Amino acid sequence: MDGSHHLVVGAGLAGAATAWHLAERGHEVTLVERTEPAARDGSSHGSARIFRYAYAEREYVEMVARAAEGFRELERLHGAALLTPTPAVDHGPGRDPRALARVLQDVGVEHELLSAGEARARWPQLAVDGEVLHQPGGAVVDAESTVRAMVALARSNGARVLTGWPLVGLERTTTGFTARSTRGRSIDAGHVVVCAGGWLPDLLGGLPLPNGFLEAFPALEVREENAFHFPYRDEHPHGTWPTLIHELPEILVYALPGGRDADFRGQKVAEYKGGRSVGSASRRSGTVDAANRARVTEHVRRHLPGLVPEPYAETTCLFTSTPTEDFVVDGTDGITVVSPCSGHGAKFAPLVGQIAADVATGTAAPPERFRVGAARTP
Template structure:
C-alpha cells in the first residue's frame, strides 16, 4: 500500500486536467484510470469536439473566454496545437442567434450576426433559413490529444499515473482515505477527486460523503450517443468547413469537421441528446442505433447539401448530464466530485481542472457548480 496527498479517479478530460493542475502546484498526485487515458468507451476519446463561445448564460461565455486562454497555455506547454481553427455557427429558431449575440456583445467576444442570404453566400454547403451567429474564433478540439497532453504534463510535474486501475471501493480512514481496486490493490490518499464520467452513477452512492450532500446531488442521466461522419462532396470546399449548432423544432444537431480518427474526410454530425438512456456507462453496448442513423442522415440530406448523406464512419460515445446540463465541481469531507460534463464540457477541460484543483485544496467552487445550487441551465 502506498500513499498520495491527492488521488484523482478517472483520466478523461476532467480528471487529467485536475491531476495536471494539482501536480503543477506542487502537490503529490496519483491519477488512476479504469483502463487507459481517453478510453474509447468513455467520453473523452476521439479527435473532434467543438470549441465555441455562444451560450444564453453570461457566466458560461465568460468561462469559455477563460478556457480559451487555458487552452493556449496548454498548447504552449505541450509544444503542439490541440485546437484547429474553424468558424463556429449557431442558427435555427431554437438557438435564437440574436439573443446569443447580445450575450457575446456584453462579454466582448468577437462575433457577427448574419442574415440568411449573407450566410448562404458564405457557406453554400449549408441550408440556412434565418439569422446565423458566427464566432470567428471557434475551433475543433483534439479531445484525445488534449487528454494525453495533460497526462504528460502531470507526469512531468511529478504525478504518478496508474492504468488498469478501476476504483471499486473508497473507505475513510483516520488520516484520509484508502481506495481499493481489483485484485486487492489499494492506495492511501489525504484527498480524493472523483472524475469518473459515466461510471459516476455506480460509484456516487458508495462514496463516504455526507448524507445531505448525496441527497442534494443532481440526478445523473447517461446516454449512449451516436455520431456519424459524412464525406464532403468536394474536398473542403470554400475554405474550412465551420462547426454548426442547428436547432429546429424536430431536431437539435451539432456538426464539425471530423478529425484524424475519421481520416479528415468529412463532417462529424450527431443529434444532441438523441441516444439511448443507460443506468451507467457499464450498460453501454457500443452498437449504433439504426433509427438514429436514419434520422441524422435525413437531416444531412435536407440541411447539409455539401455532404454526401451516407455516413462512411460511425461511433458511439457517452454523455453524462445533470437535469440543467450544468457541471458539478463540489465536495465535502475530503472528497471532490467533478462531473458531469453534460455533453459540452470538452471546451472547458483545462479550466475545469483548475477549478477542481482549487476546490480540492480548500477553495470555494463557483456557485453554479455547487451541489444544491439553484441552476437555471446554460
C-alpha cells in the same frame, strides 16, 4: 501517507486536467485510470469536439474565454496545437442567434450576425433559412491529444499515473482514505477527487460522503449517443467547413470536421441527446440506433447539401448530463466530485481542472451553479 497527497480517479479530460493543476501547484498526486487515459469507451476519446463561445448565459461565455486562455497555456507547455481554428456557426429558430449575439457583445467576444443570404454566400454547403451567428474564434478540440498532453504535464510535475486501475471501493481512515482496486491493490491518500464520467452513477453511492451531500446530488442521466461521419462533396473539402449547431423545433443537430477520427474525409454529425438512456457507462451497448441514423441522415439531406447523405462511419459515445446541463464540481470532507458533463464540457477542460484543484485544496469555492444542489432541477 501525507495528508496533502491527492488521489485523482479517472484520466479523461476532467481528471487529467485536475491532476495537472494539482501537480503543477506542488501537491503529491496519483492519477488512476480504469483502463487508459482517453479510453475509447469513455467520453474523452477522439480528435473532434466543438470549441464555441455562444451561450445564452454570460457566466458560461466568460468561462469559455477563461478556458481559451487555459488552452493557450496548455499548448505553450505542450509545444503543439490542441485546437484547430474553425469558425463556429449557430442557427435555427431554437438557437435565437440575435439573443446569443447580445451576450457575446456584453462579454466582448468577437462575432457577427449574418443574414441567410450572407451565410449561404459564405458557406454554400449549408442550407440556411434564417439569421446566423458566426464566432470567428471557434475551434475544434483534439480531445485525446489534450488528455495526453495534460497527463504528460502532470507526470513532469511529479504525479504518478496508474493505468488498468479501476476503483472498486473507497474507505475513510483516521488519516484520510484507502482506495481499493482489483487484485488486492490499494492506495492511501489524504484527499480524493472523483472524475469518473459515465461511471459516476455506479460509484457515487459507494463513496463515504455525508447523506446530505448525496441527497442533494443531481440525478445523472447517461446516454449512449450516436455520431455519424458523412463524406464531403468534392466542391466543399475538409478545411472549408465551420462547426455548427442547428436547432429546429423537432431536432438539435451539431456538426464539425471529423478530423483524424474520420480520416479527414467528412463531417461528424449527431443529434444532441438523441441516443438511448443507459443509466451508466457500464451498460453501454456499442450498438448504433437505426432510428437515430435515419433522423440524422434526413437532416443532412435537407440541411447540409455539401455532404453526401450516406454515412461512411459511425460510432456511439457517452453523454452524462445533469437536469440543468450545468456541471458539478463540489466536495466535502476530503472528497471532491467532478462531472463537467452534459455534452458541452470538453471546451472547458483546462478551466475545470483549475476549479477542481481549487475545491480539492480549499483554495477557492466552486461557482455556485456547480454546487451539488444547484443542478437538481432545470
